Amino acid sequence: MDNAQDDLTNESNEPNEPNEPNEPIRLQKVLAAAGLGSRRKCEVLIESGRVTVDGQLVTELGSRVDPDNSVIHVDGVRIAQASGHVVLAFHKPEGMITAMSEPHGRSCVGDVFADYPVRLFHVGRLDGDSEGLLLMTNDGELAQRLGHPSYGIVKTYVVRAAGILDKTDIAQLASGIEIEGRKVAVTNVKVMDTTSQESVLEVSIHEGRNRIIRRMFDEIGHPVTRLVRTQVGPIRLGNLSPGQHRELIRQEMGRLYTAVGL
Structure with missing residues (x-):
């Protein structure tokens, strides 16, 4: 089966339309807003039988969904919707403590994100002598599942x-x-x-x-x-230098949520 990511672009060719909170909207519009391509490309995904909503296959272009609460998968990968949740990939430097505060004045992860617009916490830990990928998020359920051995991350x-x-x-x-x-x-x-x-x-x-x-x-x-x-899991450190961070794109968010059954 072709992967939906083959069709990805980060732009839709059509303007966004305002919607009331929780107002059902067309499925292809939700897919386009999630970065899966133009509305026409998203219509092809639907017609090709590659999209499920709340576990049910959807092939009708007129289908409408709850943009905040419907669980939507494309080719088995959950798409990330505008939930207010964020996940960052952070390259923790060697010598930095994995903690949001440090009473003894040592450099800690919390110092880096003290002024971030939303309150974040780290997913798991890296010891002070180690460096590399540390995920930061404001989604408690995601963090709990990523750290639980039953999910085998x-x-x-x-x-x-x-x-x-x-x-x-x-x-x-x-x-x-x-x-x-x-x-x-x-x-x-x-x-x-x-x-x-x-x-x-x-x-x-x-x-x-x-x-x-x-x-x-x-x-x-x-x-x-x-x-x-x-x-x-599916998230790579890539070319981030020590101390740098980036926000995951929606496709990465979708793969991460899928990995822990969300």
Whole structure:
């Protein structure tokens, strides 16, 4: 099946029309407002049987929906509507504390977003010695689900570790290492580069316990010297520099909400 993202443009060719709050409006207009292309392209999506509303397939162009409360999917991916929720991708620098306030005066995430127009909080944590992707949002339900192990959100890291990892080390990471009485395994591990003194790997894991990757590498005798989180679920760090952030576009929001069943 073709993916709806193939048809994406961020502009509609038709002017917006005012609507009263919660007034049902045409489905193709909601799709266009969500960035899925011109109204005509959105009509094609509907007619092609690629759109569901509240779990029901919709192919009639005259269909109207509640723009605030209807749950709309295109090719199985939920579209993000104008709910007032925001999600930011933030590149947390090394040395910054993952907290919205810090009584001891250390640099913290809350300092960066103190003047943001809406109140944000961080999704999960990155320890102070690590850097990389940290999601910020004002949606409590989304944050709770992203952090709950039952949703199986995979997080990916680039790990720089002391020494050269051999096949036995890699097998240990994949099969599981006992940490505090519970076995923890990575879901994927790939060696990206090695030198005479260190290894660089890409590691993916469901587990979210504090410093878990560092502790796993300590157990196999290869301490981590640098740790960068590059992905959370479908959201990638991309080319954000440390300290920079960006707001997720609606297509990314849709994929993120779909990943946790919202």
